[in-house]
Amino acid sequence: MxxxxxxxxxxxxxxxxxxxxxxxxxxxxxxxxxxxxxxxxxxxxxxxxxxxxxxxxxxxxxxxxxxxxxxxxxxxxxxxxxxxxxxxxxxxxxxxxxxxxxxxxxxxxxxxxxxxxxxxxxxxxxxxxxxxxxxxxxxxxxxxxxxxxxxxxxxxxxxxxxxxxALGMERTGVCFAGRARRWFDQLVAALHARGQLEEAERVHRLGALDAEIRSCRLLAWRAVQGLAEGRLNGAAAAAAKWWTSELAQRVAWLAFDLLGPAVHSDRHFPDLVLAAREAPGLTLAAGTSEIQLTTLATDLLDGGDPWEEPT
Ligand SMILES: Cc1cc2nc3c(=O)[nH]c(=O)nc-3n(C[C@H](O)[C@H](O)[C@H](O)COP(=O)(O)OP(=O)(O)OC[C@H]3O[C@@H](n4cnc5c(N)ncnc54)[C@H](O)[C@@H]3O)c2cc1C
CATH class of the missing domain: 2.40.110.10 (Butyryl-CoA Dehydrogenase, subunit A, domain 2)
Known part of the structure; x- marks a missing residue:
């Protein structure tokens, strides 16, 4: 927490x-x-x-x-x-x-x-x-x-x-999911402040992203629960790390796309400046996305179920 x-x-x-x-x-x-x-x-x-x-x-x-x-x-x-x-x-x-x-x-x-x-x-x-x-x-x-x-x-x-x-906690994705939420909320606030939340298509796109961030938080917390109970396997952690970090990165890129380079001089939204600089590293730190996907795929091809409940 x-x-x-x-x-x-x-x-x-x-x-x-x-x-x-x-x-x-x-x-x-x-x-x-x-x-x-x-x-x-x-x-x-x-x-x-x-x-x-x-x-x-x-x-x-x-x-x-x-x-x-x-x-x-x-x-x-x-x-x-x-x-x-x-x-x-x-x-x-x-x-x-x-x-x-x-x-x-x-x-x-x-x-x-x-x-x-x-x-x-x-x-x-x-x-x-x-x-x-x-x-x-x-x-x-x-x-x-x-x-x-x-x-x-x-x-x-x-x-x-x-x-x-020791990498287990980082790979639950809690920190990445938290970043996705913070950056998304600042993006919406920035668009609102600029009167750029009128288009229905944009609102739908943001709504879908909001839903993804909510579900990625649940995935991260499921991984935390597994970790606390001593049964977080490598594939489940890989799935959580991959999805949460990729999603946080997507939010950062979207903010940059929608707000443009001007976001760098907007002192009201300092996090969005940091987001663009931090985003590339999210999918590298604590194991890259390719490595997480390889771990997950190997487990699935072996017939594993990352989220199998203990019997
Ligand atoms: C924000 C951040 C913080 C970090 N903090 C620390 C720290 O405190 N301490 C520390 O020791 N390290 C730290 N690192 C380093 C991090 O652990 C490494 O960057 C990471 O393990 C990847 O290693 P690499 O950079 O050598 O890339 P490489 O392993 O050379 O990978 C380069 C590219 O090739 C891909 N690739 C590599 N192997 C495969 C494969 N088998 N299949 C498919 N694709 C593959 C990778 O996914 C990547 O896209 C940090 C990195 C970042 C970005």
């Missing part, structure tokens, strides 16, 4: 998503008691911020081909590699970083470990990336970063299942 309210009120959510939904969920699922005590209260209080360090220059959708390595060094670990498209890293204190743990075979799924990396640690370089997105992105270079043993969260090969689980 917090995530939805924040999205409905246009509050930037990447710090919360990365720190609470992602790193926080990972620490709660697999962190030691000491790790939880050290990080979780500060994260909940907004005093400790995490960045998510998964994507690499040559490993995004295909994260299994990640090249960042973690090898034993004395009692601890040495990390080397490059991460990229990491949101808000300059604002963060720590990164939760996926790395291939040496000595655990070639299969990335079985060899991935998640590590807590202090972002001011020797060997860590954080470099900004210029984009049109209102979010700020960074590349993080890890040049032989030596970490203590307790930097590892869970077991060395547990990283893949942990990071997949």
């Amino acid at each position: 917090t995530a939805e309210e924040l999205a409905l009120h246009g509050v930037p959510d990447s710090v919360r998503v990365n720190t609470i939904d992602n790193a926080g969920a990972t620490l709660l699922a697999a962190g030691s008691e000491e790790q939880r005590q050290r990080f979780c209260p500060g994260m909940a209080a907004g005093e400790i911020v995490f960045s998510v360090l998964y994507t690499e220059p040559h490993a995004g959708s295909d994260l299994g081909s990640m090249a960042t390595t973690a090898e034993p060094a004395g009692d601890g670990w040495r990390l080397a590699g490059t991460k990229t498209w990491n949101a808000r890293t300059a604002q963060a204190h720590f990164g939760v970083c996926a790395a291939r743990v040496r000595g655990h075979g070639d299969n990335a799924y079985a060899a991935t470990g998640l590590f807590v990396v202090p972002l001011d640690h020797p060997g860590v370089r954080v470099e900004p990336i210029a984009t049109v997105n209102p979010e700020r992105f960074f590349t993080v270079r890890l040049d032989d970063v030596v970490l203590p043993a307790d930097a590892l969260v869970g077991a060395p090969g547990q990283g893949w299942s942990l990071l997949s689980e």
Whole structure:
């Protein structure tokens, strides 16, 4: 509910998503008691911020081909590699970083470990990336970063299942559905203010979109319910993420089409300016639309039912 309210009120959510939904969920699922005590209260209080360090220059959708390595060094670990498209890293204190743990075979799924990396640690370089997105992105270079043993969260090969689980909340689509609603309401208000809500055809089109946004919210909440009950499967999350993010993107494009470039100088509707800049990333972040569709199609072709109720 917090995530939805924040999205409905246009509050930037990447710090919360990365720190609470992602790193926080990972620490709660697999962190030691000491790790939880050290990080979780500060994260909940907004005093400790995490960045998510998964994507690499040559490993995004295909994260299994990640090249960042973690090898034993004395009692601890040495990390080397490059991460990229990491949101808000300059604002963060720590990164939760996926790395291939040496000595655990070639299969990335079985060899991935998640590590807590202090972002001011020797060997860590954080470099900004210029984009049109209102979010700020960074590349993080890890040049032989030596970490203590307790930097590892869970077991060395547990990283893949942990990071997949942590993406679950984002893939419910609650935040995307919230954006779609907020942007749509601002679009209607802008058209109304300009006296551009007269044409029946336009009103019908907006009415149909309004209905889609209402139903996509229900889909997102169905996914949240599945997550809360521990039975949200990958295909259901993929369907929710795909539809909600594609719909929010369509609302942003429609606003741009109907209001034209002038929307950029209309200070009464600041969100619609941000919408046009944010929309391209919605169908990429947390897994692209093509990847969600592949997940869904694979499940359906295997005879699965993403929304099957437990018996
Ligand atoms: C707003 C935003 C926030 C992000 N935040 C973070 C963050 O905090 N931390 C982090 O680590 N990463 C973050 N990312 C990165 C994000 O996870 C990647 O962009 C995403 O996984 C896609 O990877 P890629 O950019 O390398 O694209 P690629 O994987 O190279 O894909 C390029 C295109 O090819 C398509 N494609 C790829 N493989 C297939 C396939 N098998 N079948 C069909 N089509 C395919 C994709 O759908 C896409 O259209 C963020 C991205 C965005 C946009």
